[in-house]
Amino acid sequence: xxxxxxxxxxxxxxxxxxxxxxxxxxxxxxxxxxxxxxxxxxxxxxxxxxxxxxxxxxxxxxxxxxxxxxxxxxxxxxxxxxxxxxxxxxxxxxxxxxxxxxxxxxxxxxxxxxxxxxxxxxxxxxxxxxxxxxxxxx
Numbered sequence: 001x002x003x004x005x006x007x008x009x010x011x012x013x014x015x016x017x018x019x020x021x022x023x024x025x026x027x028x029x030x031x032x033x034x035x036x037x038x039x040x041x042x043x044x045x046x047x048x049x050x051x052x053x054x055x056x057x058x059x060x061x062x063x064x065x066x067x068x069x070x071x072x073x074x075x076x077x078x079x080x081x082x083x084x085x086x087x088x089x090x091x092x093x094x095x096x097x098x099x100x101x102x103x104x105x106x107x108x109x110x111x112x113x114x115x116x117x118x119x120x121x122x123x124x125x126x127x128x129x130x131x132x133x134x135x136x137x138x
Contacts (some may be wrong), residue, residue: 015063
């Protein structure tokens with residue numbers, strides 16, 4: 001998937017292969033010139049310097065993995081979550097998340113409620129206009 005921005009095509013960030021990283025860093029380590037390496041491989045000097053720091057700190061040029069993982073965007077046990085919601089129907093999303101014990105964001109909780117076809121309260125109390133309207137109807 002690519003995104004066009006400022007008349008240039010920008011691709012999603014995908015780490016470059018370890019093989020390419022080694023091929024770029026070997027000449028850099030031999031000659032010590034990031035500018036020359038940049039011109040030959042068309043890789044920015046800042047990336048070369050970042051790889052140099054990575055190799056110095058970890059001893060490897062391998063890309064970082066798993067840094068994007070925070071929590072799953074799906075609820076594994078939907079029936080348990082449904083039961084928790086039904087038992088605590090007046091709770092806000094934040095309270096539901098704490099009560100259920102499932103680590104999730106507000107968006108995930110809201111999306112799961114929608115999938116389960118469970119509506120939730122939008123207001124804790126009725127507004128004055130709604131109360132006046134209901135009094136007129138009585």
